[in-house]
Amino acid sequence: MATRVRSVSKAAGATTTGSAVATGQFAASVQDLTKRFGSRTVLDGLSLDIKAGEFVALIGRSGSGKSTLLRALAGLDRDVSGSMAVAEPVAVAFQEPRLVPWKRVLDNLTLGLRVPEPTRVATEALAEVGLAERISAWPLTLSGGEAQRASLARALVRSPSLFLLDEPFSALDALTTISMHRLVLQLWERHRPAVLLVTHDVDEALALADRVLVLGAGRIAYSTIVDVPRPRDRNHSTLIELRLRLLRELGVSVGDTGELI
């Protein structure tokens, strides 16, 4: 199956990233990505690869450039140097649901959807996220959790090869977030897009991802595979170790038993 590739290439690495994605083996390939805001360098020669169907979490301190990287991958920020290729279609779920308030939920999903039977596909997607009864609702009448679920449905209805999530649950309460984690895993297991989840929550990253990356000093400072079968128990020894390691990589001072020092 040929994958459509979107490339931003201003360097010699162009062909490598482009061909890596074109083979279908990788959903995203980034080489030497640099982004400056005036005199401040946010991304400094960052390289990363996301395999097709892989669930990757990206964590980092505030201002580390996580969202900048995601926006570059989403094509929202073209003012970057380096080379980058992504497998289209790319879907994005933002921190706020960004549902168009003057369209009903169903119409939000079918907006810009170019498939033979948009209404049927959209209705099925909404049923999958548990919003079958809200297809005719106005977005402003949805709760935060419902709206974010609609946003996920909107992303998945496009059968993305790469699904980018920018801290999608940070505005939700803890209980809703737990059910959202469950939902994301379900959707991922069923549809198998590659996922890049940007989050500030180490536990979220460990609960969901195959691989966790730490963004620091403008590049990937640390990367670890989470080799624990899902569903994961937070108290699994590997996860406890990884949590400690990740917190330290983020610059949080923790003792060996996880206490803050």
Added chain:
Amino acid sequence: MSVQVLSRSDTRDAAGRATPAGGRARRFLRRRGWLRLISPVAVVVLWQVLSLTHVLPVRKLQSPVSVAHTAYNLVTTNSPTYGTLQGALLASAERWAIGLSIGVAIAVVLAVVSGLSRIGENTFDPLLNAARSVPLLGLLPLFIVWFGIEDLPKILFVMLGALFPMYVNTFAGIRSVDPKFGELGQVLGLSRWELVRHILLPGALPSAFTGLRLSVIGSLLALVVAEQINATSGLGYMIDTAEQFLANSTIVVCLIVYAIIGLLVDGGVRMLERRALAWRREFVP
């Protein structure tokens, strides 16, 4: 410790469902905004009382009953001087409808052009802002010199009264659409046209409706002024002629008719607004 159950006086409606105290009649009255009529009606009653007690002299302003009487006469008699009230109303309404619709249409086109591109904005916005600042009243004599004394200058005048509020508000509405929706459009792969149609224009609609309501008022004002100068038909002509005959109550009748059509059209716009903007959740303190 005893527990006291507080009960509301409940009534049951036809289907046996409990309704709040007072029942359907009271809810109907409350819902239809009849409450809004109380103050205007009170004013009319006060006016009648002031006339009857001669606190308000007949020379200055006649009583509501007398005004109603005059209105009746104007409707039923086709006088050589005025024609009928309906005839005048029709002539005025026609001018207003034409001027208002053209003015609004041009305003929307200009607002969309200015709103969607920097070049458009830099071309049209300064011109419109300058034109807006010129007092309309001063333009009227010029209009008559340029366009004659038939209907054209009046309609153009009405058009101008509608144009500026609609342009300003629609332009502001387009520009105020959250850029996050622009990003959303990009991410969803919307074409430029789809972005305008599904995001920018509907997003500008609330402000556009505000502009529309202001246009309704502005154009009506312009109509009233334009019709009083060199008119041969319409409510303004009736006022002008009545002035010469010192027929105050005729003038009052005409003004009331202006006010009524203004209110009706404004009410119509508000109803349209409520339908079109049903998606909003409004904060009513």
